[in-house]
Amino acid sequence: MSRARRKAAASAGAPGRVRKALATHWYAWTMVAPVVLVIGVIIGYPLVRGLYLSLTDANEANVERNIGMNHIPATYRFTGLDNYxxxxxxxxxxxxxxxxxxxxxxxxxxxxxxxxxxxxxxxxxxxxxxxxxxxxxxxxxxxxxxxxxxxxxxxxxxxxxxxxxxxxxxxxxxxxxxxxxxxxxxxxxxxxxxxxxxxxxxxxxxxxxxxxxxxxxxxxxxxxxxxxxxxxxxxxxxxxxxxxxxxxxxxxxxxxxxxxxxxxxxxxxxxxxxxxxxxxxxxxxxxxxxxxxxxxxxxxxxxxxxxxxxxxxxxxxxxxxx
Missing domain, CATH: 1.10.3720.10 (MetI-like)
Structure with a gap:
């Protein structure tokens, strides 16, 4: 079998192995999934949010905030890699x-x-x-x-x-x-x-x-x-x-x-x-x-x-x- 065919066979077999693993260990995946989801949200959201803020000029004066009954929208802008x-x-x-x-x-x-x-x-x-x-x-x-x-x-x-x-x-x-x-x-x-x-x-x-x-x-x-x-x-x-x-x-x-x-x-x-x-x-x-x-x-x-x-x-x- 040529190298290209072996690579294609391996690629085709990967989804099958994943399905087999899910079918065999479905109970374990069911127990782990909520924990993975919660950890992903707890870690993933702050990480993505922090990465986004690092590419802006956000500070105390231009972020969204409420002063009394007044709502002040955010006015910070995207600055790319300027902060870095x-x-x-x-x-x-x-x-x-x-x-x-x-x-x-x-x-x-x-x-x-x-x-x-x-x-x-x-x-x-x-x-x-x-x-x-x-x-x-x-x-x-x-x-x-x-x-x-x-x-x-x-x-x-x-x-x-x-x-x-x-x-x-x-x-x-x-x-x-x-x-x-x-x-x-x-x-x-x-x-x-x-x-x-x-x-x-x-x-x-x-x-x-x-x-x-x-x-x-x-x-x-x-x-x-x-x-x-x-x-x-x-x-x-x-x-x-x-x-x-x-x-x-x-x-x-x-x-x-x-x-x-x-x-x-x-x-x-x-x-x-x-x-x-x-x-x-x-x-x-x-x-x-x-x-x-x-x-x-x-x-x-x-x-x-x-x-x-x-x-x-x-x-x-x-x-x-x-």
Missing amino acids: TEILGDGVFWSRLGWTVVWTVACVGLTFAIGLTLANLLNRKLRGRTFYRLALILPWAIPAFVSVFTWRLLYNEKNGLLNKLLAGGGIDAVPWLNDPTWAKLSVIAVNVWLGVPFMLVALLGGLQSIPGELYEAAEMDGAGAWQRFRNITLPSLRGVSGTVILLSTIWTFNMFPVIYLLTRGGPGDATEILVTYAYRLSFVDSPRDFSGSAAWGVLILLLLSMIAVVYRRSLRKQGEVW
């Missing part, structure tokens, strides 16, 4: 992007390193291992805003516990949230504290799925602890670690609560990441710039999509080596 051109040509975007990348890499790197270290320790037979596991997972169980406000109290320059402890040791108070450098270190520390439990649980599950016979065989062959970790543990955790690093990157890149509740992007704009700046445009600045905020949101989505694609491709290449 303005954003990419402005240094504000690149400075925010630079800090967002540093913030994400630092948080994900530290979270993964600490989570993997703790997972290795808790995977051993330790006395009180259950207690340690519960204690380390506790930050994950507490609502994020409660944790962030608690840390904000600890960081208080005048009455915070951290500076009181330093004062007890004869050390001057540290402006944790009022100095740009210290503020950056402070928000990274809080986000790492919040993210370690997730990384710990995921990696611990991966470690427990590794057959013990592999370590026993390697030990009999004379492999040391580092060799066993490098040649058995890391390759075996590749699937789990790849997934959690990607998820953690996406979450951290868009980690609005920690930045906004702890520093509101300050001092000045030192800790402001892309998502908090997009929020500021739409809800804080006056007049509120809805189109600019939407354009920033679309750019964030594109950046994360690119990161996900590049990261997954790199994992596949590593898989060929491993």
Whole structure:
């Protein structure tokens, strides 16, 4: 059979396979369809609406609104890619992007390193291992805003516990949230504290799925602890670690609560990441710039999509080596 005929046969068989799958698993499709529809509406409509607004000059002064009994129609107009051109040509975007990348890499790197270290320790037979596991997972169980406000109290320059402890040791108070450098270190520390439990649980599950016979065989062959970790543990955790690093990157890149509740992007704009700046445009600045905020949101989505694609491709290449 020629290549063209095989392609035509495959194209003709595709609808048949779809019909067969629907006929065989009709009950499952019936159960899943409402959920897919609801999620599609919840995610799809804001996404399409945001994309549309990013191509206009919509702001607080020209959108449709009601003032008292008067209805004012929308007067914003389609501007094409003007918002994107303005954003990419402005240094504000690149400075925010630079800090967002540093913030994400630092948080994900530290979270993964600490989570993997703790997972290795808790995977051993330790006395009180259950207690340690519960204690380390506790930050994950507490609502994020409660944790962030608690840390904000600890960081208080005048009455915070951290500076009181330093004062007890004869050390001057540290402006944790009022100095740009210290503020950056402070928000990274809080986000790492919040993210370690997730990384710990995921990696611990991966470690427990590794057959013990592999370590026993390697030990009999004379492999040391580092060799066993490098040649058995890391390759075996590749699937789990790849997934959690990607998820953690996406979450951290868009980690609005920690930045906004702890520093509101300050001092000045030192800790402001892309998502908090997009929020500021739409809800804080006056007049509120809805189109600019939407354009920033679309750019964030594109950046994360690119990161996900590049990261997954790199994992596949590593898989060929491993």
